[in-house]
Amino acid sequence: MTLLRKLVLGVVGALACASVAQAQTPDTLRVATDATFMPFEFQKDGKLTGFDIELVEAVAQKLGKKVEWTSIDFKGLIPGLLAKRFDMAVSAIYITEERKKVVDFTDSYYPGGLVILVKKDNTAIKGPEDLEGKKVSVQVGTKSVAYLQEKFPKVERVEVEKNQEMFSLVEIGRVDAAVTGKPAAKLFAQSRPGVKVIDKQLTVEEYGMAVRKDLPELTKELNGALAKIKADGTYDKLVQKWFEAGN
The missing domain is CATH 3.40.190.10 (Periplasmic binding protein-like II)
Incomplete structure (x- = not known):
């Protein structure tokens, strides 16, 4: 009985470790958005598009990850993060002190107000x-x-x-x-x-990517990827495409 109990505990422990490792190094970014806010995120021909959408896809590419999108109402974004339904929310979200009490934010990726x-x-x-x-x-x-x-x-x-x-x-x-x-x-x-x-x-305020507080390493990775796409010109091209073209 003791040996069986040890084996069971060992299996449970191994699964727990695997779960933790998976949480720390996922190959997918689970991202929520409210796709009703042009030009940041909206639906076109049945597909998500917009500045935020392409920005997240560019960041994910730098991280070698794929993106799994979830579309919900804006009011459900922060509660969804708290419930761990997804890893991050990107939907023209202002960085505020009140929101920072419950979620983390990346560096600002666009000025607004x-x-x-x-x-x-x-x-x-x-x-x-x-x-x-x-x-x-x-x-x-x-x-x-x-x-x-x-x-x-x-x-x-x-x-x-x-x-x-x-x-x-x-x-x-x-x-x-x-x-x-x-x-x-x-x-x-x-x-x-x-x-x-x-x-x-x-x-006058700043937009940021909201991230679950239990994923601090992800926030660091996202900041690093944002810095890279700003350095290689990808970010400037997206800003030109979505905010400056035709102005």
Whole structure:
């Protein structure tokens, strides 16, 4: 009985070690995103594409890994990391002190910030100070929600699940403005002549890749890969393709 118990414990121990080794050196990056935020991530012809998508694929290539994508709503990204459903989340996520309490972040990979999108003929909103008392659409789970709660408590927030819905409410006049990330707002305004982005930004912030706190080595690897694609020109090509071409 003692020998059998030792054998069982030995097998269990070996499996545990193998499991740990696999967790430390995976050949796959399990990445979650909310593919509704052009030009960072969106669906085209049934496939994921966008700046974040191609950036992660480039980083994975440097690491010699493949990418396994999971598409979920933005509000589920951080909870999904905490539940270990995936290893990292890349979806135009701002690096914030609040989020850093529960997940790790890579070095910043793109500068952003919150801006205001309004109809082009809107003369009532010329800057952040004009938001109070207005009806403003925001996407659930984004920093826009908490920011307006804290800085503009008199704003009537209209919280929606999808980025496109947030913009559409501005176009049809159901809300006075939308508050969202600068790159996506700029891109939408370029394709819709009836709307504009207010020049004065609400915030200036940085985007980062969110990583589970129990995977510190992965965060280091990702930072190393980011440095490499910036050094070899890959990063600049992606920025030109998704943010600067045609501007």
